[in-house]
Amino acid sequence: MLPADHLSRSTVAFPCLKTLSMLNMGMSDKDLDHLLAASPVLETLVLASPVRRFHLRSQSLRSVLVFLVGDFAVVDAPLLERLIFMKPLLNARAARPVTVKIASTTNLHVLGYMEPMFHKLQIDGNIIQPDTVASPSTMVPAVRTLALKVNFCVLEELKMVASLLRCFPNLSTLHIQSVPCDLSETAAAGEHHAQFWREVGPVQCVRSSVKRIVFHKFHGHQNEFEFLKFVARDNANALESLLLVSPKEKLLSEDEVNEMIDKLGCPRFTAWTSKVLQLSPEVENDWSPMKACKLTVSDPFR
Structure with missing residues (x-):
């Protein structure tokens, strides 16, 4: 060359x-x-x-x-x-x-990793903001697999997550990688973030099309569970599996996760997770940029 x-x-x-x-x-x-x-x-x-x-x-x-x-x-x-x-x-x-x-x-069909505080998404001239209202001009209907990196302790990021999900109404697979939280902020912020997820409106892809959610680097923090409770409350009718992948430094057993869910005191959420929840430790893999780009690889974020 x-x-x-x-x-x-x-x-x-x-x-x-x-x-x-x-x-x-x-x-x-x-x-x-x-x-x-x-x-x-x-x-x-x-x-x-x-x-x-x-x-x-x-x-x-x-x-x-x-x-x-x-x-x-x-x-x-x-x-x-x-x-x-x-x-x-x-x-x-x-x-x-x-x-x-x-x-x-x-x-x-495949997009990611999008990071709410690092990427400013613009669709056909419309900059996606925390309060963006879903419309044909702010949607990419073809996307089936989306990957996000999110700090669940930061409220502004959660607002952007809700807006971003509304941009992809036909999602089938959602990957979410949890960015490490500042534990000193978690307790103070948890109740506030729970209120946000209770008040956020319906999200079309969560309600009708997402079949698989993979939650990477899941630590079992309150704010991570609040997002999952929102998914359960939004009647994820198509969801077939929710895979929680815990990092090596914080391996979570099934008993530990079930205990955390019980402490949330939400019977509907407990019943929902009993049907779709799966656990997996983080494992070494042979991921590479070239492998991720291969169209024969159905999901580059696994």
């Missing part, structure tokens, strides 16, 4: 290239545009390079994994099925929010 700074000034072409992985390559957004335009059959892209802005235009790309360091926009990618975001190795929560714009994504 020619150096990146020659792409825009050359007639370089990659007519047979189907998979491209770029790691730690300095490249401007203009050079990246030229590279994609020169790859007419490219299907899979892994971009782990410091691109400050990426406007995705490709008539062939089906799967994209991006280590986000700047704003991202799907401008014209009609075949895109899978969009996966990884955070770069920096303290992203101290950085400014990254804008993720999604448009022309009628085939987008």
